[in-house]
Amino acid sequence: xxxxxxxxxxxxxxxxxxxxxxxxxxxxxxxxxxxxxxxxxxxxxxxxxxxxxxxxxxxxxxxxxxxxxxxxxxxxxxxxxxxxxxxxxxxxxxxxxxxxxxxxxxxxxxxxxxxxxxxxxxxxxxxxxxxxxxxxxxxxxxxxxxxxxxxxxxxxxxxxxxxxxxxxxxxxxxxxxxxxxxxxxxxxxxxxxxxxxxxxxxxxxxxxxxxxxxxxxxxxxxxxxxxxxxxxxxx
Numbered sequence: 001x002x003x004x005x006x007x008x009x010x011x012x013x014x015x016x017x018x019x020x021x022x023x024x025x026x027x028x029x030x031x032x033x034x035x036x037x038x039x040x041x042x043x044x045x046x047x048x049x050x051x052x053x054x055x056x057x058x059x060x061x062x063x064x065x066x067x068x069x070x071x072x073x074x075x076x077x078x079x080x081x082x083x084x085x086x087x088x089x090x091x092x093x094x095x096x097x098x099x100x101x102x103x104x105x106x107x108x109x110x111x112x113x114x115x116x117x118x119x120x121x122x123x124x125x126x127x128x129x130x131x132x133x134x135x136x137x138x139x140x141x142x143x144x145x146x147x148x149x150x151x152x153x154x155x156x157x158x159x160x161x162x163x164x165x166x167x168x169x170x171x172x173x174x175x176x177x178x179x180x181x182x183x184x185x186x187x188x189x190x191x192x193x194x195x196x197x198x199x200x201x202x203x204x205x206x207x208x209x210x211x212x213x214x215x216x217x218x219x220x221x222x223x224x225x226x227x228x229x230x231x232x233x234x235x
Contacts, residue, residue, distance in 0.1 A: 002042070003042055003043055003071065004040055004041055004042050004043065005041075005042065005043035005044060005045055005071040006035060006038075006041060006043075006044055006045070007044070007045045007047075007074070007224070008028070008031050008032065008035060008044045008045065008046055008047070008051060009031070009047060010226075011026070011031040011032075011034040011035045012025065012026050012031055018030075018034055028051050028059070028062070029062060032044065032062065032063055032066050032068065033066060035066075035068065036066040036067055036068055041068070042068065042069060043068060043069045043070065043071035044063060044068055044069075044070060044071060045070075045071050045072050045073065045074055045119070046059070046063075046070060046073050046074070047073070047074050047075075047076045048073045048074065048075055048076065048105075048106035048109060048110075048118075049076070049079065049102070049105075049106065050076055050078075052073065052106075052109050056109040056110075056112040056113045057112055057113065059113070060112075060113040060114070060115075069115075070113045070114070070115040071115055071117065072110060072115045072116070072117030072118060072119060072157075072159075072222075073106055073107075073109060073110040073113075073115065073117070073118055073119070074118070074119040074120075074121065074161075075102070075103055075106050075118065075119070075120050075121070076121075077099055077102070077122075077124055079102065080095065080098060080099075082095045083095065083099060083124050084124060084167070085124070086124050086125050086126075086138075087099035087122060087124050087125055087145075088100065088122060088125055088141055088142050088145030088146070089122075089125040089126075089133075089138040089141045089142050089145075089172060091133065096141060096145065099145070100145055100148055100149060103118070103120070103149045103152075104149060104152045104153075106118060107149060107152055107153050107156050107158075108153070110156055111153060111155070111156055116153075116155055116156040116157060117156065117157045117159060117221065117222070118149075118156055118157070118158050118159070119159045119160075119161050119194050119221075119222060120146070120149075120158060120159065120160050120161065121161040121163065122142070122160070122171075122172065122173060123163060123166065123167050123168065123171065124167060124168065125138070125142055125168070125171065125172045125173070126165070126168030126169070126170050126171040126172045126174075127168060127169070127170050127172075128168055128169040128170070129169070138172060139172065139182075142172055142173070142182060143182050143185045143186055146158065146160070146182065146183070146186050146188075146191065147186040147187070147188055150186060150188035150190055150191055151188060154188075154189070154190050155190070156190065157190050157191070157192060157221055158188070158190055158191045158192070159191070159192050159193060159194040159221035159222055160173060160179050160182070160183065160191070160192070160193055160194065161193075161194040161195075161196055161199070161222075161224070162174060162175060162176065162178070162179045162193070162196075162199060162203070163196065163199040163202060163203075164199065164202040164203045164204075165202070174203055175203040175205060175210075176193070176195075176200075176203070176205060176210040176213050176214060177213065179193055180193070180213065180214065180217045180218055183217075183218050184217065184218075191218065191219075192214075192218050192219035192220065192221035193214045193218055193219070193220060193221060194220075194221055194222035194223070194224065195207065195210060195211060195214070195220060195222070195223050195224070196223075196224035196226070197223070197224060197225050197226060197227075198224075198226050198227065199224075211223075
């Protein structure tokens with residue numbers, strides 16, 4: 001069966017058109033119902049912890065009831081304001097550990113939902129001006145963090161989604177080559193890369209060339225197709 005998936009939050013775009021009488025953000029069920037109306041769509045990717053506040057199997061059941069499956073989860077590091085200074089690379093060891101523990105809970109949730117794929121967009125891991133941090137320490141923390149969560153459940157694939165910048169001015173993993181270097185240093189077989197088409201363009205890369213490099217040194221575990229407009233890049 002051909003698997004055609006989407007990030008569920010894409011269906012929060014232009015909410016006023018879809019739900020003119022609803023105020024506030026669309027609920028999980030509202031977005032899932034909207035996704036289920038798309039011909040040929042089979043799977044959705046959910047954000048963790050945003051979309052999995054309840055028991056993972058219960059969330060899966062609500063998605064399945066609409067005729068959809070869960071493809072995987074994607075981490076979001078917004079629960080602690082301190083994550084603005086980094087998740088895996090935060091200068092505070094306790095905050096770094098909080099991010100790692102949150103990721104492990106997300107991986108456990110993905111496995112409970114029968115969707116062994118966790119996408120890591122480490123957008124907060126970076127810097128905003130010259131000499132803001134100890135680059136060597138930040139790199140070591142990033143690699144060891146990815147390794148720790150990958151080793152937490154070897155049966156779950158860990159996919160790194162890189163982006164050149166935003167929310168940080170300079171991301172620690174901004175392009176395909178840097179991401180592949182980090183993956184190689186983890187030494188974990190259950191790692192790979194998610195290519196976001198817009199992020200590839202932000203990095204001034206040629207998408208097909210980036211995919212070729214990834215295939216040579218790692219695995220391409222996902223492709224996000226979007227045009228980088230605000231409605232297409234909803235968190």
